[in-house]
Amino acid sequence: MLPTRPAGPGIAGIHNVGMDNLQPARAAFPTEDYARTVQRIRQEGQCFICRVVDRTHRYDHHIVYEDADTIVFLNRYPTLIGYCLVSPRKHVENWALDLSEAEFLALQSVVHRVARAVAAAVPAERIYSLSLGSQQANAHVHWHVAPLPPGVPYDQQEFSALLKDNGILDIPEADQAELARTIRGHL
Numbered sequence: 001m002l003p004t005r006p007a008g009p010g011i012a013g014i015h016n017v018g019m020d021n022l023q024p025a026r027a028a029f030p031t032e033d034y035a036r037t038v039q040r041i042r043q044e045g046q047c048f049i050c051r052v053v054d055r056t057h058r059y060d061h062h063i064v065y066e067d068a069d070t071i072v073f074l075n076r077y078p079t080l081i082g083y084c085l086v087s088p089r090k091h092v093e094n095w096a097l098d099l100s101e102a103e104f105l106a107l108q109s110v111v112h113r114v115a116r117a118v119a120a121a122v123p124a125e126r127i128y129s130l131s132l133g134s135q136q137a138n139a140h141v142h143w144h145v146a147p148l149p150p151g152v153p154y155d156q157q158e159f160s161a162l163l164k165d166n167g168i169l170d171i172p173e174a175d176q177a178e179l180a181r182t183i184r185g186h187l
Contacts, residue, residue, distance in 0.1 A: 023149075024175075026167030029077055038137045049087050049140035062180035064117075065187050069103070070110045074180055077168040080146045080161060082122040082179060086111050087142035095131060095141045111143050117186035118147050121179065125150040128162065 041048055051057035053071050064084055065072040075083040088107055092098040099107065115127040124147035131143050148161055160166060171179075 023081070024169045024171050027170045029164035029168050031164070034077075035137070042137075042139070047091055047140045048138055049085075049142060050091055053087075053089050062176045064180050064183050065110070065114065067110075070107060072110065072114050074176055075144070075146075077164055078171065079164060079166065079168055080148065081169065081171070082118045082124075082183065083144070083146040084114055084118060084183070085142045086114055086145055087140060092141045093135070093139045098141070107143070111145060113187055114145050114183070117183045118145055120186040121182045122147050123150055124148060125152070128158075 038048060041051070048057065049071075052061050052073060059076055061076060062074040063071065064074060066089070069089055070086065071089050072084055072086045075085055086107070088099070088103070095104060095107075111129055115129060118124065119127055126148045128146040128148060129143055131141060133139060133142060144162070146162060148157060152161065156166075
């Protein structure tokens with residue numbers, strides 16, 4: 001069970017405060033295993049996000065939202081509580097070249113809605129939103145929506161807050177499922 005938080009908006013049992021304060025324990029990110037898995041999936045001509053979309057990924061991701069064009073799920077390796085990934089359902093590798101302006105704006109509309117829902121579910125001083133990935137790993141376009149907890153020291157903010165090298169949160173599956181339901185309830 002995640003640490004409890006004071007009364008107010010958000011989900012009981014989850015408190016997204018400080019990088020080391022009232023957070024679940026951090027675990028080492030399994031970098032080598034992750035890299036091998038991603039490379040194997042790529043060599044098989046498949047894609048991590050496409051596997052989430054078609055439900056063939058070996059891990060059952062916590063889906064927050066989906067429609068005909070978009071899927072949103074909790075990050076399997078979160079560095080912040082409530083960290084979501086937002087992706088087009090169709091396999092797109094370059095948002096600037098492969099999405100029409102209308103498709104891009106529709107995707108960003110979902111990113112915005114998810115950010116507001118995450119902010120309603122967990123305390124957040126700021127919501128980070130960025131697109132990461134590469135042809136060597138997660139080529140399928142996706143946006144990271146990550147809530148920075150209030151009170152995080154400046155040197156632990158921005159990219160430091162997102163770096164898996166600083167450890168990932170060890171959040172029990174039941175708590176992740178509850179969090180996904182709570183965020184979904186704010187959409």
